[in-house]
Amino acid sequence: MIRFENVSVQFDQRRALEDINLTLTEKRIGIVGANGSGKSTFVRLLNGLQTATSGRVLVDDFDAAKDGRKLRRHVGFVFQNPDNQIVYPVVEEDLAFGLKALKLPKDEINRRIDEILARYDLTEFKTHPSHLLSGGQKQLLAISGVLVMAPRYIVFDEPTTLLDLRNRNRVERAIRGLDQTVITVSHDLDLIADYDRVLAFDQGKLVLDGKPADVIAKYREMMA
Amino acid sequence: MIAGLYIDGASALHRATAGIKILAMMALGTGVFLIPDWPVVAVVLATVIALYPISGFGRHIIWAQIKPMIWLLLIFFAVQLWLNDWQAGLLVVLRIAAIVLFASLVTLSTKTSDMLASLDRAMVPLKPIGVNPEKVSLAISMVLRFIPVIATVASEIRDAQRARGLDKSILAMIVPLIIRTLKMADDVADAIDARSFDLD
Numbered sequence: 001m002i003r004f005e006n007v008s009v010q011f012d013q014r015r016a017l018e019d020i021n022l023t024l025t026e027k028r029i030g031i032v033g034a035n036g037s038g039k040s041t042f043v044r045l046l047n048g049l050q051t052a053t054s055g056r057v058l059v060d061d062f063d064a065a066k067d068g069r070k071l072r073r074h075v076g077f078v079f080q081n082p083d084n085q086i087v088y089p090v091v092e093e094d095l096a097f098g099l100k101a102l103k104l105p106k107d108e109i110n111r112r113i114d115e116i117l118a119r120y121d122l123t124e125f126k127t128h129p130s131h132l133l134s135g136g137q138k139q140l141l142a143i144s145g146v147l148v149m150a151p152r153y154i155v156f157d158e159p160t161t162l163l164d165l166r167n168r169n170r171v172e173r174a175i176r177g178l179d180q181t182v183i184t185v186s187h188d189l190d191l192i193a194d195y196d197r198v199l200a201f202d203q204g205k206l207v208l209d210g211k212p213a214d215v216i217a218k219y220r221e222m223m224a
Numbered sequence: 225m226i227a228g229l230y231i232d233g234a235s236a237l238h239r240a241t242a243g244i245k246i247l248a249m250m251a252l253g254t255g256v257f258l259i260p261d262w263p264v265v266a267v268v269l270a271t272v273i274a275l276y277p278i279s280g281f282g283r284h285i286i287w288a289q290i291k292p293m294i295w296l297l298l299i300f301f302a303v304q305l306w307l308n309d310w311q312a313g314l315l316v317v318l319r320i321a322a323i324v325l326f327a328s329l330v331t332l333s334t335k336t337s338d339m340l341a342s343l344d345r346a347m348v349p350l351k352p353i354g355v356n357p358e359k360v361s362l363a364i365s366m367v368l369r370f371i372p373v374i375a376t377v378a379s380e381i382r383d384a385q386r387a388r389g390l391d392k393s394i395l396a397m398i399v400p401l402i403i404r405t406l407k408m409a410d411d412v413a414d415a416i417d418a419r420s421f422d423l424d
Contacts (some may be wrong), residue, residue, distance in 0.1 A: 084411035
């Protein structure tokens, strides 16, 4: 369960989020909003990449302000641009990066890498230079890099923005197949149309919250 | 380019530990400079070249390593010819070729992660003076990883500026490249944090 208690975030003169009170228990949660609306700040609070100026963010038993490091193992984060998320020059090395941080034995690291590569049809690219993968493959590698660490929650920050339609569909299928609780920030409204709950942000405030059909219809009107 | 150097294989060289290969590279690098006779260095070079097919690397791979340094070797040879004689020129060329080809052979047969793990171990004694081997390894791997990414960004910017007729302006190239690289550095730092890398 995720709980926001009177959460505000202030950047210099700008208030990025204002007094958010919220409890999230659903398995699929979509986040929408214009650029600069506060939606990315909202999800960055979930794994301690951003700390609240006031209020509290709780994810299960973790307090985001106090348990940042533990929380990052509990909440995975997939960024918009996979090129900025893939750290190692070779596919298997990048997958091992997070696992080494977990101090897992070598056999377990290799087992998890093989399993995740097979899951996303990337086995043939195991020893491939990561920069030579296609955009879709890179995004799947970025997702794999998070999944191998077995987080309980996964945040996707605009995961399909840079992809063509075929790769966008591949990534959508990958997200759909996850067992974890998924929180997806997206301008791609079709991606979150069948989610359990959608939140809309505007100028740092939570302005819409409910079932996707209602929220997306109202959000389209707002943005018209 | 750089990141793509490793080629998977099962040869003895592939199986040898990265530490041994790095030590061999250091020994060869020092050794060829202690040998004053070009025929002996030529034998060393021939041995290094022979290791390529033994390790499963074909002629085109050997050529790919030699091709970028041909002009440099010719310049070195010409300078030595001018200052000394052709034997001195040949000695310098053979030494450099042997070192570069052996270094390439090591990178072709060693995964970056294995190389960095060896580096980690070698740097452990430096911990008391404040060197963090994990940080150094991560920095090196990121240099290897982001050279092709930054090259792609540079190419995109060059195309965009060319489309605006600014292809001769160095400033129009450098400024957006620096801004995008700095932004990328911020995002990468976030991604590393998000993947639980512990800097302490």
